[in-house]
Amino acid sequence: MFRKVLIGNRGEIATxxxxxxxxxxxxxxxxxxxxDRDSLHVRFADExxxxxxAQASKSYLNIPALISAAELKNVDAIHPGxxxxxxxxxxxxxxxxxxxxxxxxxxxxxxxxxDKAEARRAMQSVGVPVTPGFDGIIEDEQEAVRRAESIGYPxxxxxxxxxxGRGMRVVRNRDDVIAALPAAQQEAQLAFGNSTVYLEKYxxxxxxxxxxxxxxxxxxxxxxxxxxxxxxxxHQKLLEESPSPAVSPELRRKMGEVAVKACREIGYYSAxxxxxxxxxxxxxxxxxxxxxxxxEHGVTEMVTGTDLVREQILIAAGEKMELLQEDIGxxxxxxxxxxNAESPRTFAPSPGLITAFNLPGGPGVRVDTAAFTxxxxxxxxxxxxxxxxxxxxxxxxxxRRMQRALDATIVEGIETSVPIHQRILADQDFVAGNVTTxxxxxxxxxxxxxxxxxxx
Numbered sequence: 001m002f003r004k005v006l007i008g009n010r011g012e013i014a015t016x017x018x019x020x021x022x023x024x025x026x027x028x029x030x031x032x033x034x035x036d037r038d039s040l041h042v043r044f045a046d047e048x049x050x051x052x053x054a055q056a057s058k059s060y061l062n063i064p065a066l067i068s069a070a071e072l073k074n075v076d077a078i079h080p081g082x083x084x085x086x087x088x089x090x091x092x093x094x095x096x097x098x099x100x101x102x103x104x105x106x107x108x109x110x111x112x113x114x115d116k117a118e119a120r121r122a123m124q125s126v127g128v129p130v131t132p133g134f135d136g137i138i139e140d141e142q143e144a145v146r147r148a149e150s151i152g153y154p155x156x157x158x159x160x161x162x163x164x165g166r167g168m169r170v171v172r173n174r175d176d177v178i179a180a181l182p183a184a185q186q187e188a189q190l191a192f193g194n195s196t197v198y199l200e201k202y203x204x205x206x207x208x209x210x211x212x213x214x215x216x217x218x219x220x221x222x223x224x225x226x227x228x229x230x231x232x233x234x235h236q237k238l239l240e241e242s243p244s245p246a247v248s249p250e251l252r253r254k255m256g257e258v259a260v261k262a263c264r265e266i267g268y269y270s271a272x273x274x275x276x277x278x279x280x281x282x283x284x285x286x287x288x289x290x291x292x293x294x295x296e297h298g299v300t301e302m303v304t305g306t307d308l309v310r311e312q313i314l315i316a317a318g319e320k321m322e323l324l325q326e327d328i329g330x331x332x333x334x335x336x337x338x339x340n341a342e343s344p345r346t347f348a349p350s351p352g353l354i355t356a357f358n359l360p361g362g363p364g365v366r367v368d369t370a371a372f373t374x375x376x377x378x379x380x381x382x383x384x385x386x387x388x389x390x391x392x393x394x395x396x397x398x399x400r401r402m403q404r405a406l407d408a409t410i411v412e413g414i415e416t417s418v419p420i421h422q423r424i425l426a427d428q429d430f431v432a433g434n435v436t437t438x439x440x441x442x443x444x445x446x447x448x449x450x451x452x453x454x455x456x
Contacts, residue, residue, distance in 0.1 A: 165235025
């Protein structure tokens with residue numbers, strides 16, 4: 001087992017990793033930018049190192065600074081969390097060259113799955129269904145139009161190196177392609193340093209379903225069921241749940257087997273997620289693979305009783321997984337609401353000083369956060385400040401439990417997404433489980449019409 005782990009991240013995921021390390025008896029080193037000096041992950045870690053100024057490019061994305069901190073503190077491994085360098089193959093290679101264990105999959109697999117077009121081809125080669133599309137390089141607008149028309153509108157332009165909705169545009173005709181292509185390429189270049197994009201069929205009214213996997217370096221792979229991630233705005237998830245109200249035990253088994261087979265074929269180890277579009281109740285298509293722990297991993301932990309971060313660390317330390325597929329059971333239903341520092345009306349970021357902060361409690365409630373009264377939420381990073389999660393025996397009971405948990409969530413001094421979650425949980429379609437990736441489009445339209453009727 002590792003003696004000391006550096007956590008190459010901040011916020012709630014950094015504290016989450018610290019808890020897992022403490023339970024394993026592993027010392028921790030926090031890194032932080034100068035504006036995060038008083039953050040909870042710095043307070044709770046055994047040691048801390050400042051790695052640069054506020055800008056992520058000069059701190060949390062600064063590979064030399066992270067490696068210098070790791071060598072200074074003589075750590076055995078680095079856990080990247082999610083975001084920042086968690087899916088950066090070069091960073092994983094640098095860790096390996098410095099004899100520091102990267103807590104994640106191999107650099108080769110990160111690179112393969114990080115190129116979305118290459119990932120599609122790899123999945124096709126092992127029999128995983130993918131949406132119709134063109135995986136080659138789009139040279140110019142004329143080729144983009146030609147490829148889009150051969151696929152059939154609507155088509156989605158995606159960044160090959162992308163994720164999180166950046167470099168992504170839905171196009172419905174020739175004019176849309178011409179207008180959207182340069183914008184998608186520019187956004188991809190700014191976000192990922194790579195302007196390459198590819199095209200695939202845009203599946204209307206599909207569900208976003210992801211399968212959680214775990215694999216060890218001895219070739220053992222299991223899945224831990226699915227998460228429903230269809231409630232999202234501009235491809236950014238807002239609320240997740242497990243299990244999906246649309247996935248039967250038979251479909252879960254089928255999707256899980258496909259995910260496990262794919263991981264075995266590409267030599268995947270660590271925690272990971274294979275994301276699918278689910279259409280017409282039973283047809284599913286590969287979208288992408290996330291080669292890291294997910295923001296929403298907690299809902300899977302709640303319904304399976306498995307500590308995914310602990311498993312990640314043990315796998316990275318060379319341990320053989322003790323879990324077998326038949327050991328994985330599912331208990332009740334779990335929901336997560338992402339509490340972001342942003343306007344619930346415009347979704348604009350809302351940085352500032354938290355003047356009051358109260359967390360919900362009671363049976364079946366979990367909150368992952370690094371926020372507290374007196375924290376200044378900086379404008380430089382992702383706006384997520386807390387994840388409120390609940391678990392109960394049925395989906396209806398879980399919804400009610402989440403409603404009362406949100407009622408007890410108090411954040412003053414800044415705006416948060418709590419009100420939008422309260423409205424989502426009361427929405428008839430959501431309560432009925434009738435959600436697709438278009439849910440928030442319809443929901444937002446209804447909210448605007450309602451405000452207009454009431455003079456809002």
